[in-house]
Amino acid sequence: MxxxxxxxxxxxxxxxxxxxxxxxxxxxxxxxxxxxxxxxxxxxxxxxxxxxxxxxxxxxxxxxxxxxxxxxxxxxxxxxxxxxxxxxxxxxxxxxxxxPEGADPAALTVKPNRDITPKPLAFPYGDLPQKDTIFSNINYDVLNQAVTDAFDSGNDRIKGSRAVLVVYKDHIIAEKYSKDFNKDTKILGWSMTKSITSAIVGVLEKQGRVNRNQSHLFESWEGDKRADITLNNLLQMNSGLAWEEDYNNISDVTKMLFLRADMPKIPREKNLEGIPNNSWNYSSGTTNLISGFIRDQFKTDQDYLDFWYTELIDKIGMHSMTIETDLKGHFVGSSYGWATARDWSKFGLLYLHNGNWNGEQILTKDWVDYTKTPTNTSDGIYGAQFWLNAGGRYPDVPKDLFSCNGYQGQQVSIIPSKDVVIVRFGLIEDPIFSFNDFLSGILAAIN
Structure with missing residues (x-):
């Protein structure tokens, strides 16, 4: 022995x-x-x-x-x-x-100012309970079964869902959470945060401070062909900049997220290897480059940090949300947005209502339409930091669906033809967790 x-x-x-x-x-x-x-x-x-x-x-x-x-x-x-x-x-x-190694965490002292004053209105426009509403065109048995089917039973780890929320005509019609999660749990959206970053650009454009077609975005790009890259090219992931989005190996994205104090710096220093508007390439670096561009529109770090919350996030009542920053104070707009499932649904509802929030036009309808316009060379799967179903990615779901998607199957799906927003958080993604089956199963309950 x-x-x-x-x-x-x-x-x-x-x-x-x-x-x-x-x-x-x-x-x-x-x-x-x-x-x-x-x-x-x-x-x-x-x-x-x-x-x-x-x-x-x-x-x-x-x-x-x-x-x-x-x-x-x-x-x-x-x-x-x-x-x-x-x-x-x-x-x-x-x-x-x-x-990062050798960096001083005490160097970052500024934090955003927040207005989280609760509004005496029912969800989604305030914090009061919604009125009980039964919709005659909804088969609640089918709906509840579809939601239940998205979760594991017992100790299984097959589907991995943590939260599912269905909002129809501004009413929550289904809501379910896994163990350790509830309506007040903040959940990481991963790349769903990219859609928040896009919305911030939309707010800036509505205010006349930027234009999606402008070029000459960074001083360090002057003198070479990168100066011709437009903000639109960045938003559509179609800039032609070199980028390796590989989370399983040492790559551009892992270096950016896990080694650098200044995340926009890495993509800003990348060379042009493709043709702008003809080289779609999914890139978290591009989104953090956009965050760096947004920072350049403000005189101070405080103004930059405040703007995201005062002009969008807190304005639509996403008071649980925190977007984390790098050590230089840039929002990590590619990956690090946290909020409850209910608050993530509010972001979807803003787009469902063409940028209007309870009577206030926060984004223009033109911006929302632009957001869901397919990017050239993306085969109809991508718009301006949103994913699309225009190319039939989900064959049994309406093609007008557009969504915020994140690692491990985080998703806020916006389906205008059904007047619905569907939120799902989890640990397992397509193809193991079938979003086509999940979404179509829920939509089958709405007649």
């Missing part, structure tokens, strides 16, 4: 050594992802470490990390077998920031 245990122990050491050797170049990203995830889920979403490690960080190789929470200093440090410690720090109003 003793000999067996020695051999088993030796084998375990060998396996651990091989695992470390194979993953060592990625350790910065493993511990960076782990610490950032635990920090945000702890201090923004008020979830337990056990829940975070069992759900959000339970995939290889992220599950190699050991995470320690410092509640007094509101930070999280993660390591892999004691190696490559990375720390994320919570900043009030800014969320959790992953600190």
């Amino acid at each position: 003793r000999k067996f245990l020695k051999l088993f122990g030796l084998l375990l050491v060998v396996l651990l050594t091989v695992a470390i050797y194979l993953n060592y170049p990625k350790l910065n990203f493993i511990t960076g992802f782990a610490s950032k995830s635990v920090c945000s889920c702890t201090f923004l979403a008020d979830r337990s470490l056990a829940s975070i490690e069992a759900q959000d960080n339970d995939f290889s190789p992220i599950d190699l990390a050991t995470n320690k929470i410092d509640f007094e200093n509101k930070s999280v440090t993660s390591t892999v077998f004691g190696l490559k410690a990375r720390t994320a720090v919570f900043k009030p109003g800014l969320g959790c920031i992953l600190i």
Whole structure:
């Protein structure tokens, strides 16, 4: 028995050594992802470490990390077998920031001013309960079954849904959450945040401060062909700039999110490798470049931080939302927007109502129409930081659907022909979780 245990122990050491050797170049990203995830889920979403490690960080190789929470200093440090410690720090109003090696987290002191005064109106325009309404054209048995079918039963991990919300004619007609989640839980939208960034540009254009067709966007681009790239090209992911969006390896996007203090800097320094308006390429770097462009429209960091909330987010009652920043104070507009499912649905409703929010035109109808216009060379799947069904991506769902989509199957689907917004949060995405079946199942209940 003793000999067996020695051999088993030796084998375990060998396996651990091989695992470390194979993953060592990625350790910065493993511990960076782990610490950032635990920090945000702890201090923004008020979830337990056990829940975070069992759900959000339970995939290889992220599950190699050991995470320690410092509640007094509101930070999280993660390591892999004691190696490559990375720390994320919570900043009030800014969320959790992953600190690059050698950087000073105390350098960032500005935070956005928020107006979260509750309005004495029913959802979605205020915080009062909505009036009980039964729609005669809805088969509630079919609806509730479709929503239930989106969730796992028991300890299964097949569908991975955490939240589903269906809003029809401004009324919540279905709402369901998984264990550890409820209507007040803030959930990370990942790339759904790109659509928020697009909306901010829409607000700026409505105010006459920018124009989607303007070029000469950055001083460092003057003197080369990048000066001809338009804001429209960036919004449509069609700039021609080099970018590698690969989350499984060391790539442009992982370097940006997990190593850099100034996220817009990486895409701004990229060369032109394609033809603007003829080179669609999905790029989180492009969205953070847009965030950097937005910053350039303001005199101070304070004005920039305040604008996103005062002119859009808080104006439509998304008071639970926090968009996290990098260490230079840029909103990480590509990836780091947190809000409750109900508040995410409000953003969808703004677009469903052509930019009008309870009588106030926040975005022009023209901007909403532009948002859902297919990008050249995208085969009808992408607009201006929104995904489209114009090309029939979901064959059993109306083609007028457009949506905010995020990693692991986060989605706010806007379907004007059905007057409905459908929100889904989860840990599993297409094709394992079929959005075609999910969406069409819900829509089948609305006659």
